[in-house]
Amino acid sequence: MVDGPIPGQWADLRASRPVSEDALATLPVTLDGQDTPLSIAMDQAGFLHLLIPVRRGPAGAPPPDLNGLRVRHRRLETGEVIELSAPPSHEPVFTPFCREVADAVVVECREPWAAVAATVRNWQSAFRPLRSGMDKTVQVGLVGELLVLRSLMIPALGSAAVYQWSGPNAERHDFVGERLHLEVKTTRKGRPEHEISRLDQLRVPGGRQLLFVSVMIEQSAAGAETLATQLDATVEQLRGDAAALDAFMARMVSMGWSEEMRNSGELLRFSVRGASVYAVDDDFPRLPDGFAPPSGVVAVKYTIDLANLPELDFDEALGVVRQANPGYIS
Structure with missing residues (x-):
């Protein structure tokens, strides 16, 4: 053999x-x-x-x-x-x-x-897997997470940033480090409004910082960006680290990514309108940490509006990520 x-x-x-x-x-x-x-x-x-x-x-x-x-x-x-x-x-x-x-x-x-x-x-039967299309909301969420991964996390931490990407694992926050968590929300609305679907999603873990990243995109048939272009840009950044690239692709596959999507017509086309980073502190709009729903209420969803909220500029956000991960070399 x-x-x-x-x-x-x-x-x-x-x-x-x-x-x-x-x-x-x-x-x-x-x-x-x-x-x-x-x-x-x-x-x-x-x-x-x-x-x-x-x-x-x-x-x-x-x-x-x-x-x-x-x-x-x-x-x-x-x-x-x-x-x-x-x-x-x-x-x-x-x-x-x-x-x-x-x-x-x-x-x-x-x-x-x-x-x-x-x-x-x-x-031939092995090469005919049943694959359901990727839901539009999943694509939108992944686009925002990849934008943050390649534009903020990899520039700050290098390829090791892939191992902090926890969004595909359905954890509370999309990026999890020892001292810093990031929650990424992506919207197609014209305002920075985001739906929060978990009571603990905006709670700051003990002894850690929490940053909130608001990504705004505009869906359009003329848009130059797709989930595939974001993936390709990230792959290019990770080219020099085979292990990190493998881990990244495994996470993408777990979210339903398949190369067949490139020619399937299911990819959303969009333009990026902007991305803003916020520190989740006492002034950030969220439910109080001690809030508990009434007996019998098993889920709560609410919408936050980040308009006029002070945001971190890119260099500040980059500094926060690096400071929270002193052992990484970008």
């Missing part, structure tokens, strides 16, 4: 992804520690590839594309190849699929096109 691909190899390729759109970062597939003619690769967008050298195209119709798997005949500088590719979200399925294809070609010495066609047939 071939030695790979394995998750660590994808992580290595992710850390060295090319800048050019048509370039590939590659690693050879090995058998008992020796290189084989096959290789795995990753492109600028993070798509996973298996490259199998061939002398010709398929004798008949090529294997069909599946949801999350593409089969192509390509001519590279090194020669002709069968190119199998899948989005990053399909890594858990694509990895064993590639190993089976590589075994068929390298160990069993089967004709490459026939081996690929047979393996695609065997795995």
Whole structure:
């Protein structure tokens, strides 16, 4: 059996992804520690590839594309190849699929096109996952969290900021550190008004600071931004830290992100109207810490208006984050 691909190899390729759109970062597939003619690769967008050298195209119709798997005949500088590719979200399925294809070609010495066609047939149900669309409110919330991650947290803490992003874990606050929490709210309204859906959401944890970030976006078919553009910008910042990039993508997948969303038509387009940072203190509009709903009331939602509330400028906010995390080096 071939030695790979394995998750660590994808992580290595992710850390060295090319800048050019048509370039590939590659690693050879090995058998008992020796290189084989096959290789795995990753492109600028993070798509996973298996490259199998061939002398010709398929004798008949090529294997069909599946949801999350593409089969192509390509001519590279090194020669002709069968190119199998899948989005990053399909890594858990694509990895064993590639190993089976590589075994068929390298160990069993089967004709490459026939081996690929047979393996695609065997795995076709695995590449047809049921995926529900991402709700618009989830997209809006994620957009705000990614804006804060890439515009404030990563500039302050470097790639380690990813590990403080707790929004995908449904915690009380969206960013959680040892001395500082951040709550991010995003609105499509024309005013900085936000709905608070938990009694404890604006309570300051004991011995810590709490910052509130208000993000205002305008949804428009002509908007230049989408959740995908925010993700891509964040990935670019994390390119040098493979572990942090993997953790980031795992969080995105847990929230329902899939590369298929890019072409599905479900992505909201928007423009960023602005973002403001506030210290949650005695003057911040919120329910008192000791507030308890009457017996029988199991949930309370209320709306806060931040108009005319003093806000921190960017340098102040950056300083607060860094001061609360003295052990990090940005």
